[in-house]
Amino acid sequence: MKKITIAIDGFSSCGKSTMAKDLAREVGYIYIDSGAMYRAVTLYSIENGIFDRDVIDTERLKKEIKDIHISFRLNKETGRPDTYLNGVNVENKIRSMEVSSKVSPISTLDFVREAMVAQQQTMGNEKGIVMDGRDIGTTVFPDAELKIFVTATPEIRAQRRYDELKAKGQEASFDEILENVKQRDYIDQNREVSPLRKAEDALLLDNTDLSIEEQKKWLFEQFNKVS
Numbered sequence: 148m149k150k151i152t153i154a155i156d157g158f159s160s161c162g163k164s165t166m167a168k169d170l171a172r173e174v175g176y177i178y179i180d181s182g183a184m185y186r187a188v189t190l191y192s193i194e195n196g197i198f199d200r201d202v203i204d205t206e207r208l209k210k211e212i213k214d215i216h217i218s219f220r221l222n223k224e225t226g227r228p229d230t231y232l233n234g235v236n237v238e239n240k241i242r243s244m245e246v247s248s249k250v251s252p253i254s255t256l257d258f259v260r261e262a263m264v265a266q267q268q269t270m271g272n273e274k275g276i277v278m279d280g281r282d283i284g285t286t287v288f289p290d291a292e293l294k295i296f297v298t299a300t301p302e303i304r305a306q307r308r309y310d311e312l313k314a315k316g317q318e319a320s321f322d323e324i325l326e327n328v329k330q331r332d333y334i335d336q337n338r339e340v341s342p343l344r345k346a347e348d349a350l351l352l353d354n355t356d357l358s359i360e361e362q363k364k365w366l367f368e369q370f371n372k373v374s
């Protein structure tokens with residue numbers, strides 16, 4: 148069977164990564180969470196004083212972006228890839244509220260996007276990849292054979308994120324999460340470089356009222372149609 152490229156884009160916390168991971172595992176494809184890469188750049192910026200309070204030292208980040216190496220390695224316990232920043236496992240750190248609240252401004256920077264897109268395109272050279280994000284179908288892999296754009300109401304997305312954090316035993320406030328979801332939607336849709344939008348040839352999936360099982364079934368049907 149020929150291998151294809153699958154691009155899954157959409158709003159934050161809409162379950163893109165769950166569906167992308169499941170599909171990749173079932174069909175033996177590589178899974179790349181492109182949001183984790185922007186989160187890792189954000190964590191680097193916070194830890195190195197580049198993003199201090201509300202100010203980003205863009206000149207410094209521009210100089211240091213070439214020193215930020217992001218990779219993914221399979222976590223044998225969870226069966227899922229963990230994100231590494233310069234050789235250190237940062238999977239938990241990049242999911243914190245602090246990183247979530249600072250990642251969208253970092254993602255508006257053109258030189259950050261250029262560096263991430265170049266790395267993502269290299270990862271997808273061989274096909275057989277499922278990548279999720281905001282600009283995968285529009286910018287990273289405009290020729291992807293299967294493109295999906297996922298959406299759900301902000302309230303449902305905030306609830307899912309809240310449940311996820313609680314399940315991990317992390318402190319969470321629903322109102323704070325909802326505010327963060329809305330804020331990221333706004334910045335992601337209105338930035339100048341590669342704003343979040345549905346590619347013309349992407350299939351739209353509104354999963355507000357779908358269970359994970361129903362969503363999975365729909366996704367496999369779409370995969371089987373094109374592969």
Ligand code: C5P
Pocket residue numbers: 159160181182183185186250251252254279280281282283331335
């Ligand atoms: O997917 P996730 O919610 O983890 O992504 C975090 C943030 O990274 C998004 O809100 C967005 O600002 C940015 N992002 C992006 N382009 C991508 C993936 C994520 O700008 N391809």
